[in-house]
Structures are given as structure tokens and as C-alpha cells.
Amino acid sequence: MYIAALWVFMSCILLSLSIKRHYISTIAQSKISNKCSTLLFRLCGFSCLTFSFMLFFDLYGLALGLVSLVATFTVASLIQTLLLSYLTDWINKILLVLVLIISVFLP
Amino acid sequence: MNGTFRQSMNWLHTWSGLLLGSLLYFIFITGTAGYFDKEITHWMQPERPIINEGIDQRSIVKMAEQHLNITAPNAQSWWVVFPIARSYSAVTWWQESDEEGGKWKSNTLDLQTGTPVITRETGGGKTLYAMHYVLHYIPKNLAYWITSLCAMFMFIALITGVIVHKKIFKEFFTFRPNKKQRSWLDIHNVFSVLPIPFHLMITYSGLVFLMFSSMPGVIVGSYGTDKEKYNEFVESVFQKSGHPEHSHEPANTLSMLSLMPDIESRWGENTLYEIGLEGRGTAGAHVQVKHHEYSGISQGEELIYHGSTGELLFDSMKESHPQSASKKLYTVLTDLHEGNFASVALRWLYFISGLMGAGMIATGMMLWATKRREKAQRIGTESAGLKLVEYSNVGIIVGLPIAIAAYFWANRIVPIDIENREVLEINSLFITWFLMLISPFILAKKITIQGLWIKQLLLASALYLLMPILNALTSDKNLVSALLQGDWVMAGFDLTMILFGLMFGYGAQHLMKKWKK
Numbered sequence: 270m271y272i273a274a275l276w277v278f279m280s281c282i283l284l285s286l287s288i289k290r291h292y293i294s295t296i297a298q299s300k301i302s303n304k305c306s307t308l309l310f311r312l313c314g315f316s317c318l319t320f321s322f323m324l325f326f327d328l329y330g331l332a333l334g335l336v337s338l339v340a341t342f343t344v345a346s347l348i349q350t351l352l353l354s355y356l357t358d359w360i361n362k363i364l365l366v367l368v369l370i371i372s373v374f375l376p
Numbered sequence: 377m378n379g380t381f382r383q384s385m386n387w388l389h390t391w392s393g394l395l396l397g398s399l400l401y402f403i404f405i406t407g408t409a410g411y412f413d414k415e416i417t418h419w420m421q422p423e424r425p426i427i428n429e430g431i432d433q434r435s436i437v438k439m440a441e442q443h444l445n446i447t448a449p450n451a452q453s454w455w456v457v458f459p460i461a462r463s464y465s466a467v468t469w470w471q472e473s474d475e476e477g478g479k480w481k482s483n484t485l486d487l488q489t490g491t492p493v494i495t496r497e498t499g500g501g502k503t504l505y506a507m508h509y510v511l512h513y514i515p516k517n518l519a520y521w522i523t524s525l526c527a528m529f530m531f532i533a534l535i536t537g538v539i540v541h542k543k544i545f546k547e548f549f550t551f552r553p554n555k556k557q558r559s560w561l562d563i564h565n566v567f568s569v570l571p572i573p574f575h576l577m578i579t580y581s582g583l584v585f586l587m588f589s590s591m592p593g594v595i596v597g598s599y600g601t602d603k604e605k606y607n608e609f610v611e612s613v614f615q616k617s618g619h620p621e622h623s624h625e626p627a628n629t630l631s632m633l634s635l636m637p638d639i640e641s642r643w644g645e646n647t648l649y650e651i652g653l654e655g656r657g658t659a660g661a662h663v664q665v666k667h668h669e670y671s672g673i674s675q676g677e678e679l680i681y682h683g684s685t686g687e688l689l690f691d692s693m694k695e696s697h698p699q700s701a702s703k704k705l706y707t708v709l710t711d712l713h714e715g716n717f718a719s720v721a722l723r724w725l726y727f728i729s730g731l732m733g734a735g736m737i738a739t740g741m742m743l744w745a746t747k748r749r750e751k752a753q754r755i756g757t758e759s760a761g762l763k764l765v766e767y768s769n770v771g772i773i774v775g776l777p778i779a780i781a782a783y784f785w786a787n788r789i790v791p792i793d794i795e796n797r798e799v800l801e802i803n804s805l806f807i808t809w810f811l812m813l814i815s816p817f818i819l820a821k822k823i824t825i826q827g828l829w830i831k832q833l834l835l836a837s838a839l840y841l842l843m844p845i846l847n848a849l850t851s852d853k854n855l856v857s858a859l860l861q862g863d864w865v866m867a868g869f870d871l872t873m874i875l876f877g878l879m880f881g882y883g884a885q886h887l888m889k890k891w892k893k
Contacts, residue, residue, distance in 0.1 A: 270721060285549040332672045332708075333717065340725035343571040346549060347732070350566050354551040 270328060270337070272374050276321035277341045279367045281349040282360060283314035291353055295360050318342070382540055389536035392529045393740045394765075398772045400526050401737045403508045405776055407578075408730030410505025411715060411723055417500030418464045419869040420787045422851035423493055424484055426863045427459040427466070431487055433646050437633045439490040440468045447483065447492075450476060455652035456632070459487075461668045463649065464865055468492075498787055499798045504780070509586065512802065517589060524590035527582040533740075534575055537568055544569060557750060560743040567736035574729040575736070581713035584706060616697045620682060620689065623660035629653060629683045632663055638688070639665055639679060649676070653683060662689065670717035674707065738773045745769060766825055767816040774832040775812025777876070781839035782808035784873075788850040826891045833884035841877030844870035 285291045287310035321341075325334035352360055393400075409416065418424060440456040448454070451470035459466050466485040472478055483492035511519040538544065548569065551562045568575065588595065599605040632651050639648065649668035655661040661683025667676035680690035699707070711717065715726045745766045752758040786804035790797045816828045823831070847870060848854035858867035 281549070288546065288548065290546070291549060330672050332674075336673060336712065336718075337722055337725075339573045340722060340729060343574060343729050343732070344725055346570045347566065347728075350549045350551050350570070353549055354553055 270325075272371070273321045273324035273328065273337075274341045274345070275367055275371055276317050276324060277338065278345040278348070279364065279371065280314045280317035280321060281342070281345045282364050282367070283310050283317060285349050285353060285360075287311035287314055294353065294357050382542075385536040385539040389533055389540050390744065392536065393533040393737070394744055396526050396529045397737050397741045398768065399522070400530055401734055401741075401772055402776060403523060403526055404730060404734040404737060405780070406504055407508035408727055408734060409501065409780070410508060411718075411727045411730065413501030413505040414462050414464065415501065415865045415869060416504060417498070417502060418865045419847070420498045420500045420784070421484075421495040422847070422853050422866070423495045424465045425486055425488075425493060426861055426866075427464065427487065430646055431459065431466075433458055433648055434633065434636045434640075436466050436485075436487065437636055437651065439485060439487065440466065441631055441633060443483070443485060443490060443492065444468055444470060448472070448481070452478075452656055453652060453654045454632070454656060455650060457650045458646075458648055458668070460646070460649060465493075469652075496787075496792045497797050499783075499801055503798070503802060504783065509582075512806065520586050520589035524583060524586045527579050527586070530575075530579045531583065534568075534572070534579060538572070541565065541569070557743070557746050560739055560746050564736060564739040564743050567732045567739055571729045571732045571736075574726075575733055577709075577712055578730075578733065581709040584709045585713060613703060616690075619680065620655075620660050620662050622655070623658050625659040626657060627659040627661065627684045629656050629658075629661040630663070630681075630686050635663055635665075635681055635686060638681075638686075642679070642691075642693075643667060643677065655683060659684065673711045673717045675711075675716075738769075741765065741769050741773070767820060767828070768813065770816045770825070770828045770832055771809075771813035774829070774836055774880070775809055777880070778812050778832065778836045778839060779805045779809035781836065781843070784843060785839065785846060788846050826887065830884050830887050830891075833880050833887065837877050837881035837884060839877075840873045840880060843873035843877070 286295060287307050289307070292307065292310070318338075322334065322338050325338045325341075328334065329337055349360075352363070436458055437456055441454070444451070444454050447468075448470040450473045452473050453469075453471040455469035457463050457467040457469065466487055467482055468485060469480060469482045471480050484495055485491070486493045509519065509523050510516055511522060514522075541547075547562070547565060551559070551566050553559055555562075583590070595606065595609050599609045632653055635651075639651075647667055647669070649666045651666075652664045653661065654664060663681040663683055665679040665681075667678070669676045671677065678690070678692040679688065681687065682689055715723065718726055745762065748759070748762045749766070752762060783801055783805040786801045790800050790804075794800070812832060815832075816825070819828060844855045847866075853863070853866055855867055855870040858864075858870065
């Protein structure tokens with residue numbers, strides 16, 4: 270469950286980076302966001318979300334899996350909102366750590 | 377209500393939210409507390425023994441039947457709830473015979489001695505949770521109507537909120553602090569948009585839950601107004617297979633213990649949540665057994681045996697209760713609303729989503745006042761309505777958590793042997809809330825509105841932070857011993873209270889800093 274939750278959190282970070290305002294405050298120094306990067310982040314974000322749903326579905330079945338996904342997404346997006354408001358510098362690092370943790374558990 | 381469609385929706389959103397905002401806030405807070413009702417009751421009855429090791433369920437049934445034979449020999453129903461899953465004690469329930477009054481009674485068992493544990497009379501988490509739909513001091517049916525109306529207003533506010541939010545995707549994950557009205561709008565959006573699936577589900581399912589009361593026309597139209605006819609309707613909607621015909625004909629009934637080998641051969645050992653013998657001493661007696669695990673979001677496995685012959689009448693693994701599509705939908709929605717299926721982690725997520733719902737209502741009420749305050753400052757005049765909302769907001773938003781803290785404090789301060797202490801506990805909640813509501817108006821001339829916020833936040837912080845100390849002083853349990861003994865429910869409650877205390881304290885400190893500038 271915790272790995273699936275990490276996937277949800279990663280999807281939240283990626284989806285937030287696909288929004289111009291957050292992309293600029295987090296990654297880009299200049300005020301220009303690339304359309305290509307926006308699409309890439311969105312695609313990766315939704316892919317992570319889909320994969321996390323598959324994990325939840327595998328763990329709990331359709332109904333409980335869906336409930337778990339929505340509930341986890343709610344709290345993960347709240348955390349991401351707070352990070353974007355108060356600890357913007359941390360987001361890149363957190364994303365990196367998440368990728369590392371998830372890659373360890375991927376096989 | 378005029379102008380463009382969006383403006384009209386904005387008007388509807390504002391007033392549908394504001395009119396019943398305080399009641400919706402109360403419903404959300406008490407309903408959210410209900411996700412931990414059993415844990416709250418565990419804290420409010422510190423006399424309950426800690427059960428850490430798995431105890432053989434057969435011996436519990438044996439112990440319970442011995443106890444029930446002495447305590448309730450004439451009861452029409454016996455139930456035993458095992459200390460498993462979220463049930464933290466072994467509890468016996470029985471329904472008195474009709475001649476004795478037909479009331480339900482219960483005892484918590486000490487599994488070392490088999491005798492009942494004398495616990496304090498308390499409303500516990502159950503009463504707090506029930507307040508979100510039966511409210512208090514008013515007839516049940518009226519309460520159902522009011523809560524249904526609130527749910528309807530909430531549903532309207534949610535839908536119109538989605539319509540009026542122009543940048544719902546662009547401003548996802550966005551909160552801009554220290555920007556006055558902008559910040560209030562942002563945080564209101566954060567609390568509304570991020571958990572919107574939860575808000576929609578909880579509101580709609582709340583409406584569905586109470587539909588038999590709020591939309592009685594359909595039932596009355598088909599079944600009439602007679603109470604017996606209404607019962608007929610309920611039986612036809614909630615009919616279950618495997619139950620023998622109701623009978624008053626006397627007959628010998630089996631002991632529940634004699635069925636345990638068969639149950640264990642089907643489900644394995646120590647898997648039961650509860651076992652009950654209904655219709656004792658009659659030919660219609662049956663034994664109902666429920667598994668402790670849920671199947672997805674629905675109630676887990678169930679077995680029904682004939683009470684006299686021990687014949688298996690129903691096995692939910694092999695057949696299911698007859699259900700129409702609408703009944704299935706009703707069950708799914710009510711199961712989702714109650715969240716009984718939720719594991720500890722998911723329960724916390726439910727709890728956080730519920731608090732976000734309360735936050736959404738509170739920030740909506742704050743936003744209404746902030747908008748008008750800025751406008752009033754520009755014009756130089758302020759309306760009585762604005763003042764009323766501003767002062768009420770203090771007593772509602774912070775006053776209610778203070779009142780709930782008072783309920784917990786009353787649980788420990790009111791003498792154990794006093795009569796009707798349950799009523800006193802609840803009264804203390806409402807008296808405190810009333811005081812918190814009127815105090816801003818009384819103190820308005822002496823203290824500024826900012827000062828009132830800070831004072832109530834500090835009071836809330838103190839009450840919550842001191843709760844673990846109160847627990848240690850008024851019972852033989854405390855945070856340290858609970859952690860050492862592995863009583864995670866008791867420790868979890870104390871730690872959560874500390875967390876709430878710190879949050880209120882942070883809020884007060886933040887406001888003090890902000891308003892000093």
C-alpha cells in the first residue's frame with residue numbers, strides 16, 4: 270500500500286509540474302514554460318496515477334482500490350500544495366528520492 | 377439572483393453555504409470524529425482492559441454464555457462481540473424480553489475472570505458520531521429532516537462551487553499565503569477541490585442514507601401511513617435470506633458454543649467479529665455469525681444456523697441476500713459513507729478528508745466575512761450582518777472544537793457514580809459551545825475580534841494539550857504506559873490530542889505575530 274501511495278505522491282508532483290505556475294516556481298528560472306515539458310509532465314503524471322491504481326486494484330480489488338486511490342490522492346495533493354506554498358525547493362529533491370525508492374521496489 | 381449564469385451560481389453558492397454553514401460545520405466535525413468512534417469510546421472508558429494477545433474465541437463464547445445465563449436468562453437475543461479488528465474488548469449484548477421492556481443492554485467482559493468490567497457510563501464516540509445526523513435535544517425525525525436539508529444545501533454548494541471556480545485546473549495545488557482575501561479563496565479551493573470526490577460522495581450518500589425520512593412520499597404512496605405498513609416496507613427492502621420464520625412457539629435453543637467447531641471448520645480459528653442468538657427459546661431462533669474481515673467495501677462473510685437444530689441455513693460464500701439494483705446502490709453508498717471497511721491507514725485518510733470538509737466550510741464562512749470587511753473598510757461603514765457573522769465565526773469555528781474538548785474533559789471530571797453522567801457529558805459540550813458562541817458578543821467592547829480569535833485558539837490549545845495529563849491524573853492509564861503496553865488506541869488518542877493542541881497553539885501564535893505587525 271505504501272509503495273502505491275508513493276506512486277500517487279509522485280503523480281501529484283509530476284501533475285503539479287505540468288501546471289505553468291508551479292513549473293516556473295519549481296524548475297524554470299525564466300518565466301517561460303515549454304509546451305513539450307508540460308505535456309511530458311502531464312503524461313508521466315497520469316501514467317503514474319494509472320500505475321498506482323493498478324497497484325491498488327491488485328491489492329484491494331476494484332471498489333476498495335478505487336477508494337484507496339482517491340483518498341491517497343486527496344492527502345498527497347494536499348501535501349504537494351503545502352510543499353509548493355512553503356517548501357518549493359524541496360520538491361526536486363523529494364521527486365528524486367521518490368524515484369530512487371520506487372525504482373528499488375519496482376522489480 | 378441576476379446577471380450571467382456564473383454570477384447566479386456564485387450567488388447560490390454563497391448563500392447556500394452561508395445559511396447552513398454553522399450546522400454543516402457541526403455535522404462535518406462530529407461525523408469526522410465518528411470515523412474513530414470506537415477509539416474515542418475506548419479512551420472514554422479507561423476501565424476497559426487492554427487486550428493485546430489473541431484470545432481463543434471458543435473460550436470467550438463459553439465465558440460470555442456463562443455470564444449471559446446469569447445476567448440475562450430471559451433475554452430474547454444474546455450477542456457476543458469479540459476483541460478483534462476495531463473492537464477492543466469482548467462485549468456481551470442482550471435484548472430483554474418484551475415483558476421486561478425489550479431494551480438492549482451490554483457488558484464488557486474481563487477475559488481473565490469472565491466477570492463484567494465496571495465501566496463508567498458515557499456517551500463515548502458513539503454519541504458524538506450520532507450527533508451528525510440525530511443532532512441533539514430535538515426529535516429524531518425533525519433532526520433527519522434538518523440534516524437532509526443541510527446535505528441538500530451542501531450538495532448545491534458543491535455543484536455551484538465547481539461551476540463558479542473559473543480556474544479549477546490551473547489553480548490546482550495552489551495556495552498563496554499572506555495575500556488576504558486571495559489566500560482565503562485559495563485555501564477554500566484547496567479544501568474543496570482536492571477532496572471533491574469525498575465531498576460529493578459523503579454528501580450524496582448522506583442524502584441517500586436519510587431518504588426514507590426526507591422523501592417519505594414514495595413509501596406512503598405505496599404502503600400508506602400505517603406504522604405496520606411501514607414495517608412491512610422496511611422488511612421487504614431489507615429482507616435477508618436464511619432467517620427462519622418469526623415464531624413465539626417455545627423450543628429448546630442450542631448453545632452458541634456448540635456451533636463453534638463447525639464455524640471454525642469453515643473460516644478457521646479466531647476469525648469471528650460477532651456471534652448472536654436471536655429469538656431465544658422459540659422455534660424461530662437462529663444463530664448469526666459475522667466474519668471480522670470486510671469483502672471489499674461490503675460487509676464480510678456471514679453464516680446463519682437454525683437455533684434449535686444447528687442446521688446451516690445461510691452461507692454468504694454460496695449465496696447472497698436478494699437485492700435489487702437500487703438496493704445494491706443504496707448499500708454501496710451507505711457503506712462508502714460509513715467507511716466501516718477501512719483499515720487504519722484508510723480510516724486516517726477518511727478522517728483527514730472529513731477535516732478538509734470542515735475546513736472548506738470554515739474557510740467559506742471566513743471568506744464571506746473577509747470580502748465584506750475589505751469592502752466595509754473601503755466604504756467606511758460596516759453592516760450589522762457582517763459583525764454578526766464575524767463574531768459568530770469565532771464561536772463556531774474554534775468554539776466547537778473547544779466544546780468537544782469539554783465533552784472529553786467532562787468524561788474525566790464528572791464523578792463516576794453520578795446518575796445520568798452521560799447526559800451531563802453531552803450537556804457540558806453544548807453549554808461550552810453556547811458560551812463560546814456568546815462570549816465574542818459579550819466581550820466585543822473590551823477585546824478586538826483579533827483578540828477573541830487568539831483567546832479561543834489559546835483555550836483550545838490548552839484544553840487539547842492538557843488532555844493526556846488529564847488522562848494520567850484521572851485513570852490508571854497514561855501516554856507512556858500505553859506506549860509501553862502497546863495500547864495503541866489509548867496512546868493514539870493522546871497523541872492526536874497533542875497534535876490538535878499544537879495546531880491550535882500554532883494558529884494562535886501565527887495570529888499574534890500577524891496582528892502585531
